[in-house]
Amino acid sequence: MNKQKCVVCGKGLLRAVTVSREVDYNDDGSALKIQVKLPAEKCSHCGETFFGPQAAQVEHAALCRALGLLTPKEIVALREALGLSQEEFSDLTGIGRATISRWERGRLLPNKAMDHYLRLVKKSKNNLKYLREIAHAK
Numbered sequence: 297m298n299k300q301k302c303v304v305c306g307k308g309l310l311r312a313v314t315v316s317r318e319v320d321y322n323d324d325g326s327a328l329k330i331q332v333k334l335p336a337e338k339c340s341h342c343g344e345t346f347f348g349p350q351a352a353q354v355e356h357a358a359l360c361r362a363l364g365l366l367t368p369k370e371i372v373a374l375r376e377a378l379g380l381s382q383e384e385f386s387d388l389t390g391i392g393r394a395t396i397s398r399w400e401r402g403r404l405l406p407n408k409a410m411d412h413y414l415r416l417v418k419k420s421k422n423n424l425k426y427l428r429e430i431a432h433a434k
């Protein structure tokens with residue numbers, strides 16, 4: 297990473313740091329607190345800390361793990377292991393393309409039901425075969 301000047305004070309240089317942060321998650325019924333270590337950049341002069349898109353990804357993946365859900369990387373790996381594009385995966389599973397894309401980019405958490413569905417698809421070739429039969433029967 298290139299050394300960038302701080303946009304707050306304009307004097308210091310940014311250096312890579314790891315920031316420990318507590319994240320609260322609340323969704324109907326499930327509330328939890330998790331501790332995450334986020335990649336960030338800190339100004340050597342004013343001490344301002346900057347978080348980029350990478351921090352959001354790390355936080356999202358940590359939340360997925362804490363909730364027992366597949367992480368974005370795991371969802372991508374699952375789909376790629378089947379040799380399917382997002383569009384093909386969408387046609388096969390009936391899950392919207394935009395939803396798949398958001399899961400894979402860490403913009404949306406799958407709910408429990410969808411997480412179980414994905415795990416079933418991943419679990420056995422037979423499940424995939426049944427799914428193809430269902431998708432083609434329509």
Ligand SMILES: [Zn+2]
Nearest residue numbers: 302305339342
């Ligand atoms: Zn600064």
